[in-house]
Amino acid sequence: MSNALMSNYGERTLAFERGEGAYLYSTxxxxxxxxASGIAVTALGHCHPHLVAALQAQTETLWHTSNLFRIxxxxxxxxxxxxxxxxxxxxxxxxxxxxxxxxxxLARKYQDDRGQPGRWRIIxxxxxxxxRSLAAIAAxxxxxxxxxxxxxxPGFSTVAFNNLNELRAAVxxxxxxxxxxxxxxxxxxxxxxxxxxxxxREVCDExxxxxxxxxxxxxxxxxxxxxxxxxxxxxxxxxxxxKGLGGGFPVGAILATEAVSNSFTPGSHGTTFGGNPLAMAxxxxxxxxxxxxxxxxxxxANGKALKDGLAAMAQRHPAxxxxxxxxxxMLGLKLVVPNLDFIxxxxxxxxxxxxxxxxxxxxxxxxxxxxAEVQEALDxxxxxxxxxxxxx
Ligand SMILES: *Cc1c(COP(=O)(O)O)cnc(C)c1O
Numbered sequence: 001m002s003n004a005l006m007s008n009y010g011e012r013t014l015a016f017e018r019g020e021g022a023y024l025y026s027t028x029x030x031x032x033x034x035x036a037s038g039i040a041v042t043a044l045g046h047c048h049p050h051l052v053a054a055l056q057a058q059t060e061t062l063w064h065t066s067n068l069f070r071i072x073x074x075x076x077x078x079x080x081x082x083x084x085x086x087x088x089x090x091x092x093x094x095x096x097x098x099x100x101x102x103x104x105x106l107a108r109k110y111q112d113d114r115g116q117p118g119r120w121r122i123i124x125x126x127x128x129x130x131x132r133s134l135a136a137i138a139a140x141x142x143x144x145x146x147x148x149x150x151x152x153x154p155g156f157s158t159v160a161f162n163n164l165n166e167l168r169a170a171v172x173x174x175x176x177x178x179x180x181x182x183x184x185x186x187x188x189x190x191x192x193x194x195x196x197x198x199x200x201r202e203v204c205d206e207x208x209x210x211x212x213x214x215x216x217x218x219x220x221x222x223x224x225x226x227x228x229x230x231x232x233x234x235x236x237x238x239x240x241x242x243k244g245l246g247g248g249f250p251v252g253a254i255l256a257t258e259a260v261s262n263s264f265t266p267g268s269h270g271t272t273f274g275g276n277p278l279a280m281a282x283x284x285x286x287x288x289x290x291x292x293x294x295x296x297x298x299x300x301a302n303g304k305a306l307k308d309g310l311a312a313m314a315q316r317h318p319a320x321x322x323x324x325x326x327x328x329x330m331l332g333l334k335l336v337v338p339n340l341d342f343i344x345x346x347x348x349x350x351x352x353x354x355x356x357x358x359x360x361x362x363x364x365x366x367x368x369x370x371x372a373e374v375q376e377a378l379d380x381x382x383x384x385x386x387x388x389x390x391x392x
Contacts, residue, residue, distance in 0.1 A: 019046025073280025097131025189332025
């Protein structure tokens with residue numbers, strides 16, 4: 001590995017030279033079934049022809065003009081996201097954590113505009129992950145991300161996940177908003193109970209708080225709905241997107257209702273790169289595929305086949321898998337054996353998965369997989385369980 005790179009990522013040994021659909025090809029000539037998807041980013045697999053064509057056409061036309069000018073691709077993508085969600089307005093940025101930062105600013109500004117400048121704190125959940133900026137690590141309340149970076153940015157209170165009583169008790173006259181991932185990703189594929197999300201909406205309405213859903217990982221079709229919260233009746237005031245939205249091209253977005261978005265007035269927020277023509281061309285192409293008739297139904301069907309297969313596997317191998325959780329194609333295996341051992345063995349057999357907190361292995365395949373890839377994954381995971389059970 002190059003000595004010129006900072007060592008924040010630890011040891012990395014694999015490098016890839018090519019990707020196609022659900023497969024990656026390493027520089028040393030091996031083929032991998034990719035159930036990592038660059039951490040839920042390459043939502044349509046590698047080099048999807050429709051995305052390649054959209055990006056190629058855009059690279060030959062116009063790359064960047066800045067937000068001093070209208071960007072037609074932005075207007076189109078914003079209209080389509082609004083038409084397919086609770087939201088009325090969209091702000092584009094480049095990454096998840098920028099969407100998080102912008103949403104924190106928007107929530108504070110909204111309360112300030114309503115004559116409530118004292119309402120500036122945000123309630124978040126244990127196990128949350130909202131990115132790596134100083135505010136985002138404070139929002140996680142997680143020592144793993146915070147250690148060595150004191151002082152901790154103020155303005156966040158963390159409560160137990162899925163615990164309504166604790167959350168209600170944490171609301172004060174300084175609270176501006178509640179922010180939650182409908183399914184925690186980095187935290188270990190922990191789904192919020194649907195009625196808990198619905199109760200959060202009621203709490204927000206009761207106390208005049210904003211409800212913010214971080215769908216950076218669980219959104220963009222991952223659960224079989226365009227947005228994960230669509231499985232329940234609760235609608236947020238603000239939603240964060242990134243990861244899958246660009247299918248591998250960096251992009252992030254803040255979606256909000258009209259009443260809330262009005263608090264961003266000229267000058268209150270901005271970005272140089274955010275929403276540039278390249279990112280917008282790819283984002284629009286991603287939506288073309290996701291919104292095509294029947295696409296999300298396939299995600300639901302393949303997710304169910306995968307989850308059913310995993311549940312049976314957990315029954316056969318209780319010394320390896322403790323629990324299967326998640327929705328659609330955002331599934332987690334809570335393990336008995338160390339998750340990193342499991343992932344290393346799986347990799348040796350030509351399959352990629354992602355570790356998460358709580359000793360979980362995340363399965364985040366591209367949403368374009370079919371029955372064949374589901375079966376191949378189940379076969380490889382079964383061999384991995386057998387191998388680990390024998391080794392134990
Ligand atoms: C990945 C992630 C982020 C941060 O996104 P970056 O693009 O890495 O800044 C925030 N929230 C959730 C839920 C994520 O999964």
